[in-house]
Amino acid sequence: MYKKYFLLFLIGIVSLTELHAQKVKAINLPNFDYKTIHFGFLLGLNKADFIIHPNPNLAGLDSVYILESTPQTGFNLGIVSNLRIAEYVDLRFIPALAFSTRNLEYTFKSTKGDITRKKAVESTFIQFPLDLKLKSARYNNFRAYLVVGGKYTIDIASQKDVNSNLVVDAIVKLRKNDVYYTMGVGFDFYQKYFKFSPELKFCFGVRNLLVKDNNVFANSIDKLTSKIIDISFTFE
Numbered sequence: 001m002y003k004k005y006f007l008l009f010l011i012g013i014v015s016l017t018e019l020h021a022q023k024v025k026a027i028n029l030p031n032f033d034y035k036t037i038h039f040g041f042l043l044g045l046n047k048a049d050f051i052i053h054p055n056p057n058l059a060g061l062d063s064v065y066i067l068e069s070t071p072q073t074g075f076n077l078g079i080v081s082n083l084r085i086a087e088y089v090d091l092r093f094i095p096a097l098a099f100s101t102r103n104l105e106y107t108f109k110s111t112k113g114d115i116t117r118k119k120a121v122e123s124t125f126i127q128f129p130l131d132l133k134l135k136s137a138r139y140n141n142f143r144a145y146l147v148v149g150g151k152y153t154i155d156i157a158s159q160k161d162v163n164s165n166l167v168v169d170a171i172v173k174l175r176k177n178d179v180y181y182t183m184g185v186g187f188d189f190y191q192k193y194f195k196f197s198p199e200l201k202f203c204f205g206v207r208n209l210l211v212k213d214n215n216v217f218a219n220s221i222d223k224l225t226s227k228i229i230d231i232s233f234t235f236e
Contacts, residue, residue, distance in 0.1 A: 028141050028190040035084065040195075040236030042078035046228050047071045048100035048123070053223035066107035067220055074100035078127070080234050090133040092147070098125040100228070104172060106217060119172050119217055124157040129182065141190040146183075147201060153178045160211050172218060173211035178226060180205050186232075195236045203228040 032038075049071035078096030085091050104119040131149030158176040184201030205226035212218055 028192050029195060032190065032195060033084070033138070037081070037083050038236055039082070040080035040234050042076065042080055042094055042096060042232050042234045044076040044078075044230055044232035046074045046076055046098055046100055046230050048074060048102050048226065048228045050102055050104065050121075051225045051227055052104075052221060053225075055220050055222045066105075068105045068107075070103045070105060072101040072103060074098060076127075076230065076232065078232075080236055082133075082236065088135045088137070090135065092129075092131045092133050092149075094127075094129050094131070094234075096125075096127045096129070098127055098153075099123075100125065104217070106220065117217075121172055121174060122157055123155045123174075125153045125155055128152045131182065133186075135188075138188075138190075143188040143190075145186050145188065147186060147199065148183050150182060151180045151203065153180065170213075170215035170217050173213055174209040174224070175207065175211060178205045178207050178209060180226070180228070184230070195234075197234045197236070199230075199232045199234065201230040201232065203230060 050069040052067060052069055054067050076096050076098040078094045081093045083091040083093075100123045102121045102123070104121065106117045106119070108115045108117065129149060129151030131147045133145050133147050135145040136143055155174065155176050155178070158174055159171055160173050160176055180203040182201055182203045184199055186197050186199030189196045203226075205228075207225065208223045209226060210218065210221050210224040
């Protein structure tokens with residue numbers, strides 16, 4: 001899945017670069033990268049998913065025999081803060097609000113055939129990422145870069161503290177807090193009045209998010225971690 005997103009992103013960037021190169025007539029924002037600090041904003045899409053580690057005794061739990069996760073598309077809004085720490089290295093802090101949905105699908109055996117139950121897990125993340133931006137040399141009005149770092153997230157839509165006895169249908173509870181390590185690639189395009197940067201980033205959660213609850217949906221899972229693909233567009 002990651003290769004597909006990377007290739008699509010790369011094809012789009014190559015096309016955009018060729019179009020941009022044809023229009024270049026002058027060097028835009030020649031002193032932009034010499035600023036110690038600058039700001040901007042971010043708009044983006046995310047594809048959130050789970051990495052599922054099933055219960056080793058899955059086959060003996062209420063006839064559940066298939067457990068899958070299907071990603072959904074959400075969106076991000078953020079504020080860019082960029083600190084220049086060397087000629088080709090920046091430190092970036094981009095607090096953001098992200099809306100995501102992930103589906104857990106359970107397939108049960110029954111006398112009438114297979115039955116699939118879907119559990120939608122909706123999240124609203126407040127994100128606090130801190131990244132190192134490793135930049136190439138600038139070529140005319142274009143520059144490529146890599147980003148590596150991590151982020152801390154708070155899911156303000158988490159149902160961790162919901163009383164299961166008051167819920168008609170069983171829910172899958174997740175912890176509110178998570179920590180990710182991140183890596184990605186991006187490209188800077190210097191326009192006349194601003195810098196436009198498309199970026200592709202992969203995020204992998206390190207915490208087990210599952211809150212153990214006494215129902216078949218939670219008991220079927222031993223460990224649940226998060227993975228997210230972000231496609232962002234920054235304007236600085």
